[in-house]
Amino acid sequence: MKRARRISARRLLAFAIGDAQADRVVPPSGFTARLTVLAAAAMAFLAVFALALSLATGRLANRWSEALTGTATIRITAPEDQIEAQTAAVLRLLETTPGIGQARLIGRDEQAALLSPWFGPDLPLDSLPLPVLIEITEAGAGYDATGLRARLAGEAPGAVLDDHSRWRAPLVSAARRLRALGWASMLLIAATTALIITLATSAALAANAQVIRVLRLIGAQDAYIAGAFVRRYTARAFTGALAGTVLGAVVVALLPARDTAGAAGEFLTGLGFTGTDWLLLPLIPLLAALVAFAATRTTSLATLKERS
Amino acid sequence: MIELQDVTYGYGGTALLAGISLRLAQGSFHFLTGPSGAGKTTLIKLCYGELIAGQGRVSLFGQDAASMSRDEIALARRRIGVVHQDCQFLDHLTVAENVALPVVVSGRPSQQIERDLEDLLGWVGLAAHRDALPPELSGGERQRAALARAVIMSPEVILADEPTGNIDWEMSLRLLTLLVELNRMGKTVLIATHDLNLIRQAKKQVAARVLRIANRQLLAAGAEL
Ligand SMILES: Nc1ncnc2c1ncn2[C@@H]1O[C@H](COP(=O)(O)OP(=O)(O)O)[C@@H](O)[C@H]1O
Ligand SMILES: [Mg+2]
Numbered sequence: 001m002k003r004a005r006r007i008s009a010r011r012l013l014a015f016a017i018g019d020a021q022a023d024r025v026v027p028p029s030g031f032t033a034r035l036t037v038l039a040a041a042a043m044a045f046l047a048v049f050a051l052a053l054s055l056a057t058g059r060l061a062n063r064w065s066e067a068l069t070g071t072a073t074i075r076i077t078a079p080e081d082q083i084e085a086q087t088a089a090v091l092r093l094l095e096t097t098p099g100i101g102q103a104r105l106i107g108r109d110e111q112a113a114l115l116s117p118w119f120g121p122d123l124p125l126d127s128l129p130l131p132v133l134i135e136i137t138e139a140g141a142g143y144d145a146t147g148l149r150a151r152l153a154g155e156a157p158g159a160v161l162d163d164h165s166r167w168r169a170p171l172v173s174a175a176r177r178l179r180a181l182g183w184a185s186m187l188l189i190a191a192t193t194a195l196i197i198t199l200a201t202s203a204a205l206a207a208n209a210q211v212i213r214v215l216r217l218i219g220a221q222d223a224y225i226a227g228a229f230v231r232r233y234t235a236r237a238f239t240g241a242l243a244g245t246v247l248g249a250v251v252v253a254l255l256p257a258r259d260t261a262g263a264a265g266e267f268l269t270g271l272g273f274t275g276t277d278w279l280l281l282p283l284i285p286l287l288a289a290l291v292a293f294a295a296t297r298t299t300s301l302a303t304l305k306e307r308s
Numbered sequence: 309m310i311e312l313q314d315v316t317y318g319y320g321g322t323a324l325l326a327g328i329s330l331r332l333a334q335g336s337f338h339f340l341t342g343p344s345g346a347g348k349t350t351l352i353k354l355c356y357g358e359l360i361a362g363q364g365r366v367s368l369f370g371q372d373a374a375s376m377s378r379d380e381i382a383l384a385r386r387r388i389g390v391v392h393q394d395c396q397f398l399d400h401l402t403v404a405e406n407v408a409l410p411v412v413v414s415g416r417p418s419q420q421i422e423r424d425l426e427d428l429l430g431w432v433g434l435a436a437h438r439d440a441l442p443p444e445l446s447g448g449e450r451q452r453a454a455l456a457r458a459v460i461m462s463p464e465v466i467l468a469d470e471p472t473g474n475i476d477w478e479m480s481l482r483l484l485t486l487l488v489e490l491n492r493m494g495k496t497v498l499i500a501t502h503d504l505n506l507i508r509q510a511k512k513q514v515a516a517r518v519l520r521i522a523n524r525q526l527l528a529a530g531a532e533l
Contacts, residue, residue: 025412027400214396217358218457219385220413222378304378 025215026208026228032200033236039196040240040288041247047189047284048248049271054182055280056271061175073106076132078158086156087132093155094136097148101139105132190291193237197295201233205303212304226300230293237292241285249273249281309334309465309496310355310388315364317350324350326524327364332465332498337491337514339507340500341529342521348500349393351521352469355498356388357381369464386414389458391468395450397442397457404429404438407456414461424460432456432486448475448483455486465496472503480506488513 094103152159310332324347353359366373368384432452472480491497518529
């Protein structure tokens, strides 16, 4: 008897404080409860991938656009008696080309240094017909590659513009667009979460009309009644989102590592999180809870006002 | 405490109560009688702001009920203990939790009332049923639990709507005694009932005013009571 009484007192206390899961004042409703948790978990799972996509494409865009700011080269191959004239012509031409910051003749020593990894240090450079290389650095908005090629063809037929890094430009903009898509997906996921939680709250408010009536009769104010629903749905959204985030993180962590796939697979396997990226993951359940809090609070207070 | 001045109320078109005035002064004891369907429950609902008068003025502790917000009505209800005709419990909570609910809802720490709760449940004879769920109680037990919940906030006014509606005579007397005790403690009491024997019994214990609803009017009851 005494024992039973003590247990009951503790239960009453927990009831008053509002236990961790939800207020006992509103009866638990098994079906919508599980549905809310499940929906929050699914949304969080998707959010993990959207986040991974955004971060990975962001990284890719940054790396590629760095390469873009690099240099291009002009290679001049011509019969020995013409090469000096053509080189001078190209350098002159570059001086008058808008968008060229710097044009620098790469010396023989430098060329030797570039080649030695492949051919060894004892390469008899002097006996080889090496092309002349001019490194150009872009300035401002960059130069017009097509125009430059046309002028080169006219003035120095042996000169070839090699702007190898330029092909990446469309890829960079594609990566940026993908990143934007990732963030947009996350916004949509947040909005959908808010929608689902709002619908679930409305259903719960309707199902508990009698409970709300009784609470009103004994002097409960709107904020108290709304609070009972808000705490419950916020907790559910948090629990579900936590589970979904953990699951999504595990799946992303199990994706093949970038290095094993080589450079070619970089885009597909670069989806993983690196370093501090992982710190962003706990934000997902927290944001889910925040979204649920805002959605349930607005819905409950509006419904209570309507049903006065 | 609660005052109705020239109040008219009706559901839909026709008036059920017309031009009713009633003053529940502090420490007064009122009976409200009349045939079933006369409007006793309706009058009580006007007294705690569940219904708002179409015409006339209902004042709750000096405030015009018609101009009070929902939250203000809620605050007023904490000062009015109501025993509803149909009890109105939360069936998923135990008797003890239901009785403590007005305190919990008002935001007061309920561990402070744990003692009061024990006393109160003993007073209404429900100590053994504290962990039962409301649907498991008999009619009389429900009425007594409803009374316990109505008084746990130490309200200034107690409105009891047919509190002896579905219980036997002995239990009715016990409940009446509880209400008379509360009145002696200074509470304002109003009991709606069509049980004239109960009223006669009460008049032996307390100076009660008996009012009767007839023809949409509120009249002082005849000498037979
Ligand atoms: N919510 C309601 N809507 C319409 N009519 C109602 C409503 N509540 C009560 N009534 C009617 O008002 C009359 C008085 O009801 P009530 O106040 O409960 O009387 P009493 O408590 O004296 O039996 C009855 O005819 C009843 O049918
Ligand atoms: Mg009635």
